[in-house]
Amino acid sequence: MSSPTKAVAVTEPDGATEPDGATEPEGADRSSLLQARRVVVKIGSSSLTQGGGALDPEAVTAVADALAARRTAGTQVVLVSSGAIAAGITPLGLPARPRDLATQQAAASVGQGLLMAHYTRAFAAHGLTVAQVLLTADDVVRRGQYKNAQRALERLLALGVVPIINENDAVATDEIRFGDNDRLAALVAHVVQADALVLLTDVDALYDGHPSLPTSRRIAVVASAADLDGVVVTQRGSGVGTGGMTTKVTAAQTATGAGIPTLVAGAARIADALTGADVGTWFRATASRPRTRRLWLAHAAHTRGRLVLDDGAVRAITHGKRSLLAAGVVGVEGAFEAGDPVELVSLTGVVVARGLVAYSSEELPERLGRTSEQLRERFGHGHDREVVHRDDLVVVARRR
Missing domain, CATH: 2.30.130.10 (PUA domain)
Incomplete structure (x- = not known):
């Protein structure tokens, strides 16, 4: 099944590797991640779980370690983390991610606390304090709520805290759906006026064909929408998360259209991604930053x-x-x-x-x-x- 968005062919292949021959065009400027004053990083459920869908504490720790290193180096970090529903699967004795809304909400209610407990311990090992921020679509649509969220996040960052943001799945209705946290991350990046957005996934980059095919090549840089002409993305995600590469591309286009360069990379390469290494796919900013009101009207409003x-x-x-x-x-x-x-x-x-x-x-x-x-x-x-x-x-x- 293809998407109108021209992006990459995707399933979430195990151990997908970067084919030889991928080169980065001159002037991509990934090194700007090293000089970034503020970065928003998003990670999905499938990158935080192990076999059977249970939360993987080691994966959470790896994310915290990489972000703490950037924070210690002087970059303010905001983390948008999925995983609440996945974290609630095992404690509730569920065989897999629930499909009905009521059970999703129950799993999120149980799992969110567990997820934050792991993050709290992992960041505390680096002397960092974290804060839980749960948002719904209205928080980035309604002007008053938007400004309240913006003030709260600015104050947390000024106090040296690492905000950890998730969709408020326990009370959300139609907001629990395919790819919302990718979109949320792009909007949060604009709310906090981030210098870059990093979207972490199971696939190590955007490809010009199915990642498992030997003829497929990594798309190192997307400078404009024209670079995606002829590239097709399917909407298949993992069994634990709700997103796929389609939502990463859409989120990247939202962010870059608001003046925020975006990197889509594999979660296993998070440390390299945050230090400007030639990994993943770098989406260059395609426009200047619009007024906040313009962005949320164009992309956030239901x-x-x-x-x-x-x-x-x-x-x-x-x-x-x-x-x-x-x-x-x-x-x-x-x-x-x-x-x-x-x-x-x-x-x-x-x-x-x-x-x-x-x-x-x-x-x-x-x-x-x-x-x-x-x-x-x-x-x-x-x-x-x-x-x-x-x-x-x-x-x-x-x-x-």
Whole structure:
């Protein structure tokens, strides 16, 4: 099964090795990891577990040792770690990772404490204190919660603490799904204004074919989306984790599009990866850092509904950088409250932007097509505000 994202062919092969002939183009600048002031590192469940899916304390210790070395060298480190559900499998006597949501939540509730206990001991051996930070999608979507998370993480780093972040699986609903922690790591990297993101996986790099084929070659550097043309990735992950190389590539593209270079590398080479060695696949930053609001609207928001716009409104917001007014809205889909993220779509259903809507789905229909003057006449002064203000709007596709 292929993905629209052009990336690598993947299964998670045991002992996949880097083929001869992989070379790194000039100017890749992996050495920037050594000079990085702040790095976000993500590791998945399959890299932290042993046979049968039980948590592997030695794997946890290896991660802590490598990160502690970077911390001692002066780099602030934020760890995004999966593994809570996997850690709860054995204590609950489960034969494998549960498929139903309720049992996943139970396993996460039991396993999160065990996971943190191992990390606490491993980092304490290096004189470092860790902090547990559990996030849900709303924490990187809702503006107030986003800022609270940002302040908390900044303060922890200033105090010399290593934040360990995981999705709050014990209470999450649709957030427990394929690859969320890869996406979360990319968003966290922007929240903390990291200088680099490192995504660790079971496969040692991105390949131009199936990693087990002798003809496949490691893709050492991805400088732009064009470097992935013709490369295909399947969505198969391990039996313990939920992600695969597809989500690593998507997360890398999210981060690099926000000005954060990203390394995708094998967890077994974590120490080499963090010191700028020629391992894995280095994704160069492809854009400057956007405003925080722009990033979470574009990549973090779970939209609650859709607003259908006429052609004039589409042109105004995509090319004129204007706010969306009620006069340009011709339809409302879904149920949402004021302040929720929504998709803005053309008459043909193409998503052209995302934004925070100023009205609920109950309030908006009777305002459709009305000018600001008509809104004041009908509803009074103060009720003629924009449907989506331009400061709360991000264009995701431009219409000619």
